[in-house]
Amino acid sequence: MPDLVTHTFAAYVVTRFGPWGAARFLFYLGTILPDVVSRPVYILMPRWYEYTIALHTPLFIALLGLLLSEGFAPALRATARKALLAGAGLHFLLDMMQRHLSGGYLWLFPFSWRTFELGWFDTEATVGWTPVWVVAVIVIEISIYLQSQRRNPAPAKRKSC
Amino acid sequence: MIKRLYILLLILALAGMIWSGKKYNPAITLRMCLENPQQYDGETLFIGTEITVRDVYEDGFSIHQMGHVVRVAGHPGGVKRGDFVQLVAIFRAPDHLELQKLYVAQKRRWKIGLSILPLVLVGIGLIYYYRVNRQTGLIEERGRCRIS
Numbered sequence: 660m661p662d663l664v665t666h667t668f669a670a671y672v673v674t675r676f677g678p679w680g681a682a683r684f685l686f687y688l689g690t691i692l693p694d695v696v697s698r699p700v701y702i703l704m705p706r707w708y709e710y711t712i713a714l715h716t717p718l719f720i721a722l723l724g725l726l727l728s729e730g731f732a733p734a735l736r737a738t739a740r741k742a743l744l745a746g747a748g749l750h751f752l753l754d755m756m757q758r759h760l761s762g763g764y765l766w767l768f769p770f771s772w773r774t775f776e777l778g779w780f781d782t783e784a785t786v787g788w789t790p791v792w793v794v795a796v797i798v799i800e801i802s803i804y805l806q807s808q809r810r811n812p813a814p815a816k817r818k819s820c
Numbered sequence: 821m822i823k824r825l826y827i828l829l830l831i832l833a834l835a836g837m838i839w840s841g842k843k844y845n846p847a848i849t850l851r852m853c854l855e856n857p858q859q860y861d862g863e864t865l866f867i868g869t870e871i872t873v874r875d876v877y878e879d880g881f882s883i884h885q886m887g888h889v890v891r892v893a894g895h896p897g898g899v900k901r902g903d904f905v906q907l908v909a910i911f912r913a914p915d916h917l918e919l920q921k922l923y924v925a926q927k928r929r930w931k932i933g934l935s936i937l938p939l940v941l942v943g944i945g946l947i948y949y950y951r952v953n954r955q956t957g958l959i960e961e962r963g964r965c966r967i968s
Contacts, residue, residue, distance in 0.1 A: 663935035667942065681949035681961055687942045695939065702932065705870040705886045709849075712841030719837050726830040729823070732953065732960040739959075760906045760923050761866045769840045786927040789934055 661753050661785040666690050668792035669753055670746055675799065682742045689746020693720050693754075716768040720747045757782050848911075850885055857913035864920065868906035873899050880919070883907075894919025904928040 670690040674683035697714035700707055713719045724743035731739040754764055756779045763776030850867055853860040867885065874882040880893045883905065892909060893916060899905060904925040909917035925931075951962050 662931045663938045667938035684942060684945040684949055687938070688946060691938060691942060694935070698935075701869055708869045708886075709842045709845060710838055712845055713834075713837035714841075716837070719834060722830055722833050722837075726827065726834070729827055729830075730959055732956065732958045735960060759868070760908050760921055761868055769837055769844075772844075772846050781923070783925050783927040783931055786931050786934065 661757065661782075662789060663691050663694060664789040664792055665785040666694070666750055666753060668796065670749055671796060673749060679742065682738045685739050685742035686746040686749075689724060689743035689748075690750045692723065692743065692747055693750050696720075696723065712765070713768060716765050717747075717751055718768065720751075756780060850888060850890065850911075853911040854888055854890070854915060857911075857915065860911050861913040863911050864908065865911055866906070866908050867917075871905050871907070873901055873903045873905055876901060883917075891916040892919050893917065894922070897922055897924065899924055 667687055667690060670683075670687050674686045677683075679686060693715045697711045700711045700714070721744060724747055725740060728736050728740035728743055751764075751766075755766075755775070756777050757763070758778040758781055759776060762774040763778075764774060765772060766775055767773065848860060848863050848865045850865065853863065853865065867883070869885065871883050871885045874884045874889050876896050876899055880891060881896045881899055882889055882891045892907065894909075899922070906923045906925065907917075907919060908921040909919050911917055949962060950959050952958070953960050
């Protein structure tokens with residue numbers, strides 16, 4: 660996997676200028692979900708590794724996304740489902756670009772044990788780029804804030820609720 | 821009723837996949853080799869889960885994985901004690917490996933440490949925008965006080 664900063668930055672770029680609103684945080688959750696459910700287990704409890712094989716596979720994460728979205732209020736459920744699944748899809752897209760000695764991830768688990776990857780970069784190659792992603796987010800957010808200030812100069816504020 | 825059945829089916833499917841991953845994994849692991857050395861003598865295995873270098877020698881190095889320490893024969897390259905590595909190696913009974921390919925994950929500790937930052941930020945964002953309705957037990961968007 661690329662590091663989670665890179666995964667989240669990719670999700671940020673995809674959602675920041677779209678119609679996602681608050682749901683972009685659900686997209687971010689979807690994008691970190693495959694690593695959040697699998698990595699801590701085998702980093703902290705490596706003996707349980709064999710139980711984590713399914714956890715970082717597209718079908719498992721899709722089903723988990725469907726399960727998690729059932730925890731949302733009906734009006735929000737479809738949005739949550741869409742955001743979680745799209746975010747997870749982006750995660751796997753980035754993962755597919757990596758190069759492993761093992762040949763990659765189990766995309767078709769549990770139907771096949773074949774692995775595949777594009778092999779464009781090593782698993783730790785993105786770590787050096789994380790300061791660039793962080794600075795980019797800060798610059799984009801400041802630009803958006805300044806633009807909104809220019810468009811709507813702050814009037815005397817009044818609470819409406 | 822249908823919703824409960826749907827949720828139950830999802831949970832069963834997830835549990836089934838976890839079990840299936842454990843039961844039918846065709847990969848040969850280091851643990852399997854060490855438990856039955858004669859059976860796996862000469863087998864090529866990929867070892868990539870949480871392996872650190874224990875010691876470095878002129879003609880190889882030793883690795884530590886899940887409580888097992890195993891000697892690896894082959895050019896140690898630039899590995900240092902404590903490095904995270906992945907390797908493809910041939911198992912030789914009773915207890916050592918012949919190195920075929922080696923990858924040193926030099927920034928793995930950074931990678932794990934840095935990954936905590938987005939986790940925290942996403943968590944804060946989710947708490948800021950969503951809340952659990954105590955009556956229904958479901959997650960809903962927080963009503964925001966509008967400033968106009």
